[in-house]
Amino acid sequence: MRKAICFFIVGDKYWKMYNKNKATFENYAKKCGADLKIIDKPMDDQFHRPLLAQKLLIPSETRDYDMVLFMDLDIIISDKAPSVFDYLPEDKYFGAILDPRGTEEFNKTWGHIPRILEETSEMYFTDRHFEANPLLQGSINGGVFIFRPKKVADIFKEYYFSDHNQGELNSFEETPFAYFSQINNWFEALPPAFNVQVLYKIKGTEKGKEVENDEKKLPEFFRKYYYKKTGSCFYPTRKYKNYVKQIIAENYFTHFSGNYPIIYN
Structure with missing residues (x-):
């Protein structure tokens, strides 16, 4: 069986x-x-959809493989992480981590945006102009996903080049990946440890709030300068570094989405 770990790298920053x-x-x-x-280049140079949505074309670009893991570049892999390829059953063709909708971490993280808290899993899809379906399980994060290219490439490519529009709440590749894999019963929910987002650990836990409050003690002018210079949303204080190292040690893949500063092993 041929396996690959795939990265989409366009631009010097990445x-x-x-x-x-x-x-x-x-x-x-x-x-x-x-x-x-x-x-290392756009898969559709005519940009029928934005660059981020071109993740939908990755299965078509990797047909030579039997299984492929895609990872965003802002992810740190723990030394103890097992092979994620062992977590996609033979009768499933696409796996990702379901968003923790309804959990305390999720509710605390998004408490400042009522629309997200009020959104059910079904509403997530219908608000983006996909039809309701009883097989739908929920939204996903597109930073980590595993798939069988030959099984899924055509349907994702067909969607990419279609005229479907997700409207104001466009979630690029995440919604169609979740929608088509779930309504076709291809979807496997991976263990959450394969995509733990620092965002939820900072915003959605008591320990994270302590780390956040500690960072806010730094002079505001210094924090703003750092944010602007680095593109980060947070200064990596000692408490932040120690907390993140703990998260990395306790999980498999730690995802620094939301522009949190990456702490490398």
Whole structure:
């Protein structure tokens, strides 16, 4: 069985991120018995959809493989992470982590946006102009997903080049990935440890609030300067670094979505 770990790298910023973490990615690929596959240019240079939505074309670009793991570049892999390829059953063709909708972490994280709290799993899809279906399980995060290219490539490519419009709440690749895999009964919910978002751990837990309050003690002018200079949303204080190292140690993949500063192993 041919396996690959795939990265979508377009632009110097993302090459720098990849190179900082290259050794870890290579070690994990070796553990999994997988090749590293890098896509370094847009897969549709006519941009029928935005660049982020072109993740829908990755299965078509990786048909030479039997199974492929895609990962965003802002992810740190724990040394103890097992092979994620072992977590996609033979009769399932697409796996990802379901959003923790309805949990305390989710509610605390998004409490400032009532629309998100009020949104049910069904509403998530219908609000983005997909029809309701009893097989729908929920929304996903697109930072980590695993798939069988030959089984899923055509349907995702067909959607990408269709005229379907998700409207104001466009979630790019995430909604169609979740929708079509779930209504076709291809979907496998991966263990949450394969995509733990720092965002939820900072905003949605008591420990995270302590770390956040500690960061706010820094002078405001200093924090704003740092945010502007680095593009981060948070200054990596000692408490932040220690908390993040704990998160990494306790899970498999830690995802620094939302522009939280990456703490490398």
